[in-house]
Amino acid sequence: MKLIVLDRDGVINEDSDDFVKSVEEWTPLPGSIEAMARLSQAGWKIAIATNQSGLARGLFDSHALDAMHVKLQRLVAEQGGQVDLIVHCAHGPDDACDCRKPSPGLFRQIAQHFDLPDLKGIPVVGDSLRDLTAGLVLGCEPYLVRTGKGERTLQKPLPEGTLVFADLSAVVHHLLQE
Incomplete structure (x- = not known):
């Protein structure tokens, strides 16, 4: 199975230090929706793993989050693609859960959903170390x-073997050329 795991904010859509709190604030990055559709059309399964601590902080509710994800799925579908799974962590940074990246809980949910023992060799695309670290486990x-936060992340030591790309569209181009 060809599977990819994407972070959401800063990879698929604009990120904000003030949080993306509504469907109106949820704005796709240029080329990201089309890139996801191209992957899907090429037979890839697309999973999204996203920390959404704005829920725990009371900045938005589950209905607003669902509306953002419906918009994302609709936009990809309009381009002829499909998002196969979206998992999120609703906890805050001090909640000591296993699902908030860099913990691997969301990735375990993805592996379980697709009936995989692990995610060995599966690309994880993120704009922060916590996205990458969670998948490495x-x-x-x-x-x-x-x-997103990718330029800031480049100032830190990256996990061995990390490939760096301008954006999601460049990642997809690379994957589809292999």
Whole structure:
């Protein structure tokens, strides 16, 4: 199975230090929706793993989050693609859960959903170290994008073997050329 795991904010859509709190604030990055559709059309399964601590902080509710994800799925579908799974962590940074990245809980949920023992060799695309670190526990291959917090992340030591790309569209181009 060809599977990819994507972070959401800063990879697929614009990120904000003030949080993306509504469907109106949820704005796709240029080329990201089309890139996801191209992957899907090429037979890839697309999973999204996203920390959404704005829920725990009371900045938005589950209805607003669902609306953002419906918009994302609709936009990809309009381009002829499909998002196969979206998992999120609703906890805050001090909640000591296993699902908030860099913990691997969301990645375990993805592996379980697709009936996989691990995610060895599966690309994980993120704009922060916590995105990449969470996937490494289950054997994912790290891909960093320069969008979102990616430029800041490049100033830190990256996991061994991390591939760096301008954006999600460049990652997809690379994967589909292999």
